[in-house]
Amino acid sequence: MWHNIWIIASKPDNIPIVGMLVLVLFFGFLSFWLAFKNDRIRRAAAVRPKPESGKAKRDAVDVIDIMYPESEQGLPKKVSCWPHLVKLEFICAIAVMALLMFWSIPIDAPLEEPSDPTLTPNPSKAPWYFLGLQDMLVYFDPWIAGVLLPTFIIVGLMVIPYIDVNPKGNGYYTFAERPFAILTYWFGFFVLWVLEIVIGTFCRGPGWMFFWPGQEWDPHRVVAEVNINWNEFLANITGVTTLKTETAGLLLGIITILTYFGLGMLIPYLWLKKRSAPIIDQLGLIRYSVVGFFFWTMMALSIKIVLRLAFSIKYILVTPWFNI
Template identity: 55%
Template structure:
């Protein structure tokens, strides 16, 4: 067989394709399917215009635009300064820091899960599981009085939910019988220590894993510290949500002297 007739051997690991038409065609089809889904949904779901705004009549529930409902839902679990200022600021700062703390060059120009498990899993959990789910809850499951309604329940404006939210120290005092935990000043020390221990777990992880992990050695202590702080702060949201849902915990620690509750 002549050299000109020798079939070309293509390595699937290094082979590349052009953006057009391969990528653009797939993105166009995905966009078209989403458009069809939204179009059908708009035909099935009534969304009539309401009456003109009346300053003497407050709607119940009063909801922010859908893209802010994640923040409004977080107000159920955190104080306004935390849900409306600190957490959104950390989200913005965290997104800005990604190019500086992400040292993994793999995945540039191609899609891969195997080589970027931590980054992709973090994004999917933070955006889809947390942020998008909070918006869905705020749009579809929060009714009058900002009460929780299942999809099959009618939004009854007269529904009264008898919930007694308590701080973590009161819960632990009732559970253990240690009445000194009811003291706000004493619990402030314990509570802040508990939060400090939560973040200090990153230091322990670094001490245990850094010498054995090549990835952590390349990441370095500064980038690891920033990543761990943002990750633990993100995980604090579902932890606080679970505490509220299961034990009606309102605050982990309350600092009434400076009007700050966590």
């Protein structure tokens, strides 16, 4: 079993993927550890009695606590770039160059046979950083997985600063002050991007079929997949055969998608309104809709994955021109 994993992991082009996983986990834990530490410090500072002069701003006190250990708190806030920063950059550059050298000498960049359009390798894989998108091809048609989702990812990332109206947590690690933003980011980045790359590398074998790590990549494996569309699935459970018609499928698909986004927008709105959370007024209608759209689109990916794996559902909406 380990032999098979080792064969895949030790491919020269897959070493960066293993490295990426280690680095992302390390820095992920580091950032959360720092965030929780800062939150503890701020909670402790909040119950501390105010300084007697009453002039010092509470926030400023907390922030110094967070950034510097007590021994450094009296030092000047600014330091000269030369030599303090330049020195660090230099050391860092040497370390990276050394790593690169030691990586480049023993491990050769892969070079396979000359390209041959008549000889398709199985599986044919995109470059490793796009494997998440390629894996989405299992669950979505190419125009969604290959065009729409990348566009949404780019636009979605770019709008983050304009839809995140929470003024807290600007410039320091914290979790308690922005849990929704951080959890959403890690769901998108780690679960949907990094883990999908790992699955695409280690678990997708011939025919892009799923193999558990260590399972032999048998090119002759046949898996009988009986995927059905959403309306057929509903027809099967309810027993209403008219749902199987094309028109019913079209209508049902449109209704399902509209209901999904409609409820996705409405329920959090009502819930926040009921608690009279100030975030609703801070966001305003346009920002709220943008947040809702991108958030529920991202969630739709995982929902579609679950629907496919658990109930073999192929399409939610079937039209003569495109399917979702």
